[in-house]
Amino acid sequence: MPELPEVETTCRGIAPHITGKQVTRVVVRNPNLRWPVSRRLGKELTGQTINSVSRRAKYLLLHTDAGTVILHLGMSGSLRLVKTATPAGKHDHIDIVFNKLVLRLTDPRRFGSLHWTRRPPEQHRLISALGYEPLDDDFTGDYLYQCSRGRKVAIKQFIMNSRIVVGIGNIYASEALYMAGINPQRAAGRVSLKKYQLLAEVIGEVLNDSIAQGGTSLRDFVNGHGQPGYFKLHLNVYGKTGEPCISCRIPIREIRQGQRSTFYCPKCQP
Numbered sequence: 001m002p003e004l005p006e007v008e009t010t011c012r013g014i015a016p017h018i019t020g021k022q023v024t025r026v027v028v029r030n031p032n033l034r035w036p037v038s039r040r041l042g043k044e045l046t047g048q049t050i051n052s053v054s055r056r057a058k059y060l061l062l063h064t065d066a067g068t069v070i071l072h073l074g075m076s077g078s079l080r081l082v083k084t085a086t087p088a089g090k091h092d093h094i095d096i097v098f099n100k101l102v103l104r105l106t107d108p109r110r111f112g113s114l115h116w117t118r119r120p121p122e123q124h125r126l127i128s129a130l131g132y133e134p135l136d137d138d139f140t141g142d143y144l145y146q147c148s149r150g151r152k153v154a155i156k157q158f159i160m161n162s163r164i165v166v167g168i169g170n171i172y173a174s175e176a177l178y179m180a181g182i183n184p185q186r187a188a189g190r191v192s193l194k195k196y197q198l199l200a201e202v203i204g205e206v207l208n209d210s211i212a213q214g215g216t217s218l219r220d221f222v223n224g225h226g227q228p229g230y231f232k233l234h235l236n237v238y239g240k241t242g243e244p245c246i247s248c249r250i251p252i253r254e255i256r257q258g259q260r261s262t263f264y265c266p267k268c269q270p
């Protein structure tokens with residue numbers, strides 16, 4: 001599943017190729033994504049110029065004077081740039097055509113989405129309630145500490161709550177808590193400021209490491225073959241049930257929290 005680093009890499013990968021380019025055509029082969037694609041898309045986007053491409057949480061935003069395309073890659077989606085003559089495959093649902101270049105959305109499981117909004121995208125219902133960006137300067141340990149006072153929810157669920165901070169998926173949450181030495185079951189309101197400062201720092205580190213790794217795959221966005229692979233993370237605890245902790249050799253434990261698996265070291269994360 002594309003996580004925040006994949007979406008950020010996609011954003012950086014496509015931006016230089018489509019920024020300043022005019023949309024000449026929009027082809028919607030299958031509008032039935034997670035939500036139906038707006039019927040107005042083709043009419044309103046055609047003729048527009050992409051002013052910029054940005055990311056908010058796991059949404060990619062294509063900004064034009066008339067409105068904004070809000071794209072989500074869902075569970076299995078990917079975007080590629082291909083030449084106009086490239087035949088579409090079974091799962092290539094949407095093409096945004098720029099003269100000889102096509103931005104193509106492929107999504108076998110169709111959990112992704114594409115919205116068109118005329119209003120400022122930050123007012124869109126998918127985006128308006130989102131919390132802080134984990135890579136922004138204002139995402140700090142102090143912020144997490146302040147938000148968490150009085151909260152009984154487990155720290156892992158707290159950092160996976162997109163109203164607090166966006167884009168921290170299940171894998172990143174387990175890994176970051178391990179690196180910060182915080183027990184994933186601890187009540188968010190009972191984690192110290194010092195631990196939150198460390199946590200904010202390692203969250204930035206794991207995400208940035210992934211993005212840096214993804215940078216090497218940027219060329220995949222323009223070669224038209226296959227799809228950009230999702231990043232292979234170096235994992236310390238995730239999926240390592242029963243294996244010795246790399247630091248203390250105690251077996252990694254797996255528990256369920258909110259229907260998701262959590263992995264941690266009972267000794268290093270007291």
Ligand SMILES: [Zn+2]
Nearest residue numbers: 245248265268
């Ligand atoms: Zn350990």
